[in-house]
Amino acid sequence: MKRYSAFAIAKEAFRHQLGWERAWRSPEPKPEYEVIIVGAGGHGLATAYYLGKNHGITNIAILEKNWLGGGNTGRNTTIIRSNYLQDASAAIYEKARSLYETLSQDLNYNVMFSPRGVAMLAQTHHEVRGYRRTARANAIQGVETEFIGSEQVKALCPIINVDGPRFPVLGALWQPRGGTARHDAVAWGYARACSDMGMDIIQNCAVTAVRRTGGTVTGVETTRGAVGCRKLGIVVAGHSGVLAAMAGFRLPVESVALQALVSEPVKPCMDIVVMANTVHGYMSQSDKGELVIGGGADGFNNYTQRGSFHHVEETVRALVETFPIISRLRMLRQWAGIVDMTGDRSPILSKTPLENCFINCGWGTGGFKAIPGSGWAMAELMAKGEPGPLAAPFGLDRFREGRFIDESVAAGVAH
């Protein structure tokens, strides 16, 4: 594979950019693979990548019903942080965050990880307590966070109105090493690396049934024919319930629309990521200049990748109150993704009732930040057949035992 570098670009500039290779191949499906991953989103691609990189398994097909990276990975607000309360979450999200730091170099693809810092505003006393608690937990877990006062918030992000009459900003949980990354590049970078390792990424190939013999998976049927495998990884986010039904089990998951929007691009006006959970909205400014805005999820089951306007309204209302200067900026585009919400709002990385079939889902509104860590842990689970320490707490069995990993306890939402 041709390496990307400034030098290569300069060279290509003289050759009219004619020398670039395809970022990934588009092969026909083979009849059989060792591993099939369903879903070429960030999590599916990262799983394949670490199966190859960490476990030497490269006889892999990644089957994608549309275009790779077009699911939630291609439509999220790109916030990366690891300031979670529970040990299990902090561990996997921090693993992911630290992998993000070197991901561009690992993949030889600039994913533009931008550790600009994430501030989660505390706007009630209750929230102050919750975030102080999280900061203390993080200190013990080895996640660098800090509870900062409102003057510091103002200094980090001058456009915040910290004196709002209804919800003054009392402080914030600040993670200086959190930030954003370029969502598409994450999918493309992993895809390029997977393809380069010889894995087959097959787009426009929807899985329509799961083949099994006895209680063991043997392959899948797709819109492009049947494909056999020894191990199957289901990594389809909002469509997990549909795939689980094909595989003969049911999940503690519901699919709902989560919306986001961007403003027209403007010159830099905010340097950090701000999340305001009490009023329900979060915002950052992309490198291109548009404000990237997200809020709460719609409340009902939905597979349409579009949501209701009043959620946009609520989000924007919250953000105009928090950042009064944005009132005269304009919404350019809004869209939605279908997210998979679990019973305790934490993800699932698990074996399933079907032998050799594994599932990675339930990242809901907040799995972009987890992509490298989740792929790492899922690869380990699939390669060894048993979860490693990162994945172990996220098994399906927890719902039967009542062993929830509940993140909502300290904060409101999780993005």
Place this chain on the structure above:
Amino acid sequence: MLILTCPCCGAEADETELASGGEAHIQRQGPESTDAAFEAYLFQRKNPSGVHFERWRHAFGCGKWFHAARCTRTLEVFGTYTAQSLKPPKWILDRIRKRRPDWAGPLP
């Protein structure tokens, strides 16, 4: 923006007047239930891509819960009916079959 007709008061309520309540017709499991049945009751959801039976409450209105049959892929509403039904009434099923001839019926 969903608009559902509340079967209890007849108002054409829009989503901002309603509160959604997830899957309908889930049987409560009490102290005698097995672990598996209890887990299923609390967590396991059909979450279908297609015809779905669900609960809503006319929260900014008459305050009543009701059920709706809706397609999660097109958001078509086949009808709303009272929350005091253990399963979808026949007229709803008939209407769904008319609109979706190849529908296999409610998931078990």
Place this chain on the structure above:
Amino acid sequence: MTGLEPEPVPEGEVPRQRFVPESLPAPDGGPGTKPNSGTSVMRVATPGMITLRGRIRSEPIASAVRKAIGIDIPEPRRILSVDGRSLAWMSPDELLILTPLGGSGSTIAALSSALEGQYALLADVSDARLCFRIAGPSSRELIAKGCPVDLSPEAFSPGDFRRSRLGQVPVALWMPDPGQFMLLCFRSVSDFVEHWLQNAAQGEFSGYL
């Protein structure tokens, strides 16, 4: 009312009016708008209020209510008023009884004896809600700034009663006569509602209804 309406034209005559676009949306008006022409918002003395929970359309309860108050149970989403007392349909098993100021006590007494032995619940809620009157030519439009209900005359008129939301809070509304609305909200948010209504009254009106 679009504000564009020419003089009424006699039946059968053809209206041929030159319509000059420039004359439309002058900077300070046009069909887009009408200024507040005397639409007012007022807190009004709250009537006595009683909640009756029971199967209100069932015969024993309906007749007990009729006996005690002399009014039939209204149809869903309707309000019936007789002699200063009103019955508002709140839900299939809830009725809001409005009495003259301070009159809830005697009405409750009458109702409880009429309902003796019935499975029903009465509660004096006279203090739970406060009441606003919105009167004037643009009252429909004022409320429509924040309420999702169809308030056009063909969809909502005296006798209708609707529970919905205004801005972010629950309200109930009805029209005691064609020129005004009564609006009930919970006591704890009445400052908010008043502020909301006054703010809306100060702005322009869309001129749509």
Place this chain on the structure above:
Amino acid sequence: MSRRLSEGGRLIDREVPLGFLWNNRRLTGFRGDTLASALLANDQQLAGRSFKYHRPRGIVTAGPEEPNALVQLGHGASSEPNLRATTVELADGLRATSQNHWPSLEFDIGAATGYLAPLFAAGFYYKTFMWPRVAWKHVFEPLIRRSAGLGIPPTQPDPDHYEHYHAHVDVLVVGSGIAGLVAAGAAADAGARVLVLEQNPEFGGRAPVDGITVDGLAASEWIDDCVADLAWRDLVRVRNRTTVLGVYDHGYVFACEHRPRPNMDKSRADAPRQRLWRIRARQIVMATGAIERPLAFAGNDVPGVMLASAARDYAVNFGVGIGDRVVVVTNNDSAYLTATALAEAGIGIAGILDIRESPAGPALDRARAVGLDVRTGMSVASVFGRRQVLGVSATASNGDGARTERIVANAVVMSGGWSPSVHLWSHCGGKLAWDANRGCFLPDADRPPAGADGVGMVIPVGAANGTMDASGIPDEAVRAGREAARRAGHRGRRGRQSSASHPAQAEDAAESQPELAWMVPRQAKRSLRSRAFLDYQNDVKVTDIELAVREGFQSVEHAKRYTTLGMATDQGKLSNVNGIGILATSMGQEIAGVGTTTFRPPYTPLTLGAIAGEAHGPLFKPVRKTPMDGWHDDHGAHWEPVADWRRPYCYLRDGETVKAAINREILNTRRRVGLLDASTLGKILVSGPDSGRFLDMLYTGRMSTLRQGRCRYGLMCNENGFLIDDGVIARLGEETFLCHTTSGGSDRIHAWMEEWLQTEWWTWKVWTVNLTEQFVQVGIVGPEARTVMERLGNIDVSDEALRFMDHVDGELAGFPVRLFRISFSGELSYEIQLPAAAGLEFWTQALEAGADLGIQPYGTEALHVMRAEKGFIMIGDETDGTVTPQDLGLDWAVSRLKSDYLGKRAQARSYLNAPDRWRLVGLATEDPNAVLPDGAYATDGSRQQDGGKTMIGRVTSSYWSPTINRSIALGLVERGPDRMGEVIGFPVESGRTIRAKIVDPVFLGQDAGANA
């Protein structure tokens, strides 16, 4: 120099000149001008700089699709970036500046990137800036950020206000062209309520510009009549300046109305700047017209190159000529209209280059008849000039552009065909189909966006439906209007009817089909392709799409994201189809197979302020207030939000700190008497024969056995077994209970009760009423409480008559009250419930009655401290949704004997019974002056598998207790109650560890409750 023509300009009023500032230069235009037409009239073609290469760019369109002429309007707080000059109505004193350049529009340093364009091909940034690693954050990213972006956000809060409005219609007609107006009339004739929305100030769409006649009248006259006729009808509303922005499920539509103002810089206090329309439409007629497409040729972005329709608009509507020697290049007939219109206005036409080999028809005949030089089979090879057009080289349209001929010109107008405005069809799932004949994506009638009933809810008509010749429109529009009315449930006539006796007849010259060419000349060399722009704003060129294809970004969605085609502020209104054409060509595929990207709302950008509406400041979110709120505010209340309520955290006396106030309030209550506004507590009446049984299910304890006149503390769990609320239940009668909830719980718990009653136990005979708002509740607490009570009335409040946990009805201070003797502070305490209207009066009377006893109000913090001193839990402090009653040592409030209650089954699961669960204990710091921080965690020094330290407990509430003069804390600790006396460490900031002993949670004398 002025480019204002001596005549013409149907929209301007030459009598009313308006002065405005452009980049601080004073210019004049006329009333009726847009900023764009006024700039052009002043010969200001150069209007902005592009996003990536900072190339000089001119005005290319005359509508909201404008990608180039984005300006910053106003200044200071009223400043607004990225406005399209083409839609800004000129106003006196308007100030506009161009954007995205430094130091000036004419000389922009950023343009240097343009010279490096060969380096900056699509997606180059994914391939570089990776080394050294830290450079991305500190060098590259800041650099990119600064050069990107367009306008500058304001720095002050918005002085304007915005309004919302809810409207309901049967048929919403979007667009007031011939199609929209005729459809509206037809729908109203069928009895439907109709609303017509037009984004422009003027009605009529393209017809008046295109010289169409309807019913023998010039289009503009017919339109005036038609609008007047519609406006006269009682079923129809017609509004201009209102853009329909989004279509959502079930016919929900939002639109934004602009309120023009005489002076752009001054906000009018009363009038909203914009109004957001939230419309519920049963049917939507999409009569949105079509948008002309550019042609891709080298230098097609040089200022002075413009869409043919726009040039026509400027000449006809505004009396502005865009040049004096104009080259026309086209692949269809419609540009001929421009050529003839310009020629008629006296503008020189340097030639018409028609890329078609042998076009024929009336348009050409007319052009030739007026002596225009029509050259078929020809196209522009390249445009000369950088900041303005100096000429073009013409070449055979099928060639490679090698052989050219120079034409001197100062403007180029182009037409690459028309793209129907199908956005609103697509927003809600409507599918498009490529029509190869007409060369455009059209609404696929078989796959419409469906409403709640599953039936199509949008009907396209006119140019939006691909019907480009006006003569075909009226019939189609009548059908559309009728069909919309029918689907909305109307067939009959009602309301004031139209005067028109027959459907309109429109006439225009029949047109021949366009001949598609995604790049001209068709075999263009690379050097030309690399200068042919598709997306002007984002600087996406033909070669960028080709590169994307080579690199495997072949899905239309990948190509979009890799090159940013169509992602600019015009959302691809001009560029998408050409880009897709190039994409398809490069892959050797048909456009139909490539498809298009998704149109998303909004159709054109709208301000966030309009979306937020009036909900800001005090109207942002309701605050719930008790009747005593005003009193608290007057008496130094330091507020705390509690759920949606606000409650006094403490009352500050002059000069006092918050801490001092809290301590004072606590000590005063413990030593004398305190007064608490507890009105926010939820109060729910539960009544009926099955109410005892119902409460037994709802609470973990048994309530059915409670005796009348008595109270009991109860806990509620969810079905997961976790504690969700607590409160005191009083039995008022045989079948009637009053349940108190937490302040945050009043609505939630009432809804919870109703949910179970309506959806699970609907045969049970229970009624509930939420009386939270009906009553206030006042706590009178402390050793002197009884004296105060005795002074307030003659209820016997002796220990004998009113025992702990008794309640009684009576009269106090002249008001009917319900009196509870309950306590969470360990002090003697009475809670008095009375009708809310009397609340304030009672409160002040109680203060008077206790004045000489030293009565003082106390706030929530004192309440919390006193609770904690007694080891009572607080929902939200000791609980966080993962804690069971058993964890909190509240087993005594959980009935083991009951066969069922909500949460019982869950509590039987293994994890909830694990021996190592964290359980409630008291924590006494070794240093009595050290207050443990809230939320501090205890560790035991061991390490977990993943390297983190092991946490063994946490502080749930922690206070300074002035009563016992030491710090106190409650916490959840692993196997806590089994470890009494053990000392554990809580690491806190800066490496310190606070050590605390595990103790009983009741800090204040075990028997202090005795007098309670």
